[in-house]
Amino acid sequence: MTGWIRFFISAVFIVTGLVSFAAGVIGNCRFGYVMNRVHAGGIGDTQGLFFIVMGLAVGEGSVMDILKLILLVVFLWNTSPVSSHFLSQVEYYTNPNLYDHMKRK
Amino acid sequence: MNEKFRKWLDGDIDVMENITETALEHDASREELKQLRKRLRENIWNLPGTGRIIGAERRTAQIIYRVISVVSCILLIGTLLYIVGHLPLYGVENPRATEVTKRYIEDGLKETGAVNIVAGMILDYRAFDTLGESHVLFTALVCVMILLRKDGKNMKSAYEDYFTVAQDTYFMTNKDTIIQKIGFFLVPCIFIYGIYILLNGQVSPGGGFSGGAILGAGMIIFTSAYGFDKVDKYFTLKLSGYVTFAALSFYSFAKGYVFFMGANGLENHIPKGTPGAILSGGMILPLDIAVGLVVACTMYGFYSLFRRGSIGGN
Incomplete structure (x- = not known):
């Protein structure tokens, strides 16, 4: 019984993470401007990764593996938003026509 | 003349x-x-x-x-x-292609003392190949230095130096709080991981090239977080040259000695050690460290030369 409950919870987590990744992928393909694409990609990098790793941690029994998965989340949450931030920063500093992209159409 | x-x-x-x-x-x-x-x-x-x-x-x-x-x-x-x-057909027994592989897989642990067969292959059986690769890296660094180094003699004007400094100030990469905090947390982890990979080349996947690349990446992150001044205090051009020269000459002499003593490095006097321990594999661990140092120096040298045209600020 507990096995089934655990499987259900982890499946819900993983499906949520996959939905986040799908949103990121669709956004990356649909949007044309780099800021929007960074925004869309960041969703998958943080939220999707968190939910998928949580799902795996719930489905996995041993404590060591769960600790390793949590470490994975810690490292990727520290690095991936920073890289997105610097990508946007370079765009902000180097694009002279930045404000043209902010107009409402 | x-x-x-x-x-x-x-x-x-x-x-x-x-x-x-x-x-x-x-x-x-x-x-x-x-x-x-x-x-x-x-x-x-x-x-x-x-x-x-x-x-x-x-x-x-x-x-x-x-x-x-x-x-x-x-x-x-x-x-x-x-x-x-x-080419031989797929699945057909071909002695030319399978003999060597069989020897590596069956006798590799006994002959080299390394649990990681790949490390035994690239640093024992085919150590001359790795020696050439390390020298290629060093030559590439020297060529980049010839082309890009700015030492006051080959600069047309002070404008070039000014431009580099202005660029750095404009992007403010060494004053950014975000990357400084992240670097404070990440750089020690990266260095520990790189040293771990470097020292465990003969018992687990990894070795000189990957460990050295991670060490170099850690130095690059440290530089982009805290600026070149902090690194220049200990990593000068002289130190980089000494480290690279010492590593390469140690590698050449050690491997030359081994090849001189017994064709494929089998009959040398360095003990193999217990397989699986860190001090095992004969010469593989020191050679791994030498290759890793060369790779780390080369990676940081490339970054520093491309970014501002000098290693260690001179």
């Missing part, structure tokens, strides 16, 4: 000096020169009959170029297809 050569060897005279001076003179009147060239080209094209001659030459050159490219393509395709026809 002899004195001149010694002066050149010591770096007292610069061979490029005259050339740069001429370039400087031309630099002032570059716009004028451009205009002149443009007018000259127009005049040539306006002469009667020139267009026809140049066009014919150009057409001949194009035809020759196309013929050569097509012929070399056909030659390459033919050679490759010919070789493919002589």
Whole structure:
């Protein structure tokens, strides 16, 4: 019984993470401007990764593996938003026509 | 002649000096020169009959170029297809291709003392190959240094240096709080991980090249977080040269000795150790460290030279 409950919870987590990744992928393909694409990609990098790793941690029994998965989340949450931030920063500093992209159409 | 050569060897005279001076003179009147060239080209094209001659030459050159490219393509395709026809069929026992592999897999642990067969292969059986790779890295670093190093002698003006500093200040990469906090947390982890991979080359996947690449990446992150000044205090051009030279010469002498003593490094006097322990595999661990140091120095040197044109601020 507990096995089934655990499987259900982890499946819900993983499906949520996959939905986040799908949103990121669709956004990356649909949007044309780099800021929007960074925004869309960041969703998958943080939220999707968190939910998928949580799902795996719930489905996995041993404590060591769960600790390793949590470490994975810690490292990727520290690095991936920073890289997105610097990508946007370079765009902000180097694009002279930045404000043209902010107009409402 | 002899004195001149010694002066050149010591770096007292610069061979490029005259050339740069001429370039400087031309630099002032570059716009004028451009205009002149443009007018000259127009005049040539306006002469009667020139267009026809140049066009014919150009057409001949194009035809020759196309013929050569097509012929070399056909030659390459033919050679490759010919070789493919002589390859053994999939699944057929082929002694040329399987003997060596079998030897590595079956006797690799016994002969090299390394649990990681790949490390045993690249640093024991084929150590000369790895030696050449490390020297290629060092040569690449030297070539980049020749081309990109700015040491006051080869700079046309102070503007270039000013431009680099201005760029750094504009992007504010060494004043950014976000990357400083993240670097404070990440850099020790990266260094520990790199050293772990470097020291465990013979018992687990990893080794000199990957460990050195991680160490170099850690140094690059540290530099982009805290600026070049902090790294310049301990990592100067002199230290980089000493480390690279010591690692490469140690590798050459150690491997030369092993090859001299017993053809494929089997009958040397260095104990193999217990397989699976860190101190095992004979010469593999020191060689791994040497390769890792060269790779780390090369990676940081590339970054530093491309970013501001010097290693260690001189």
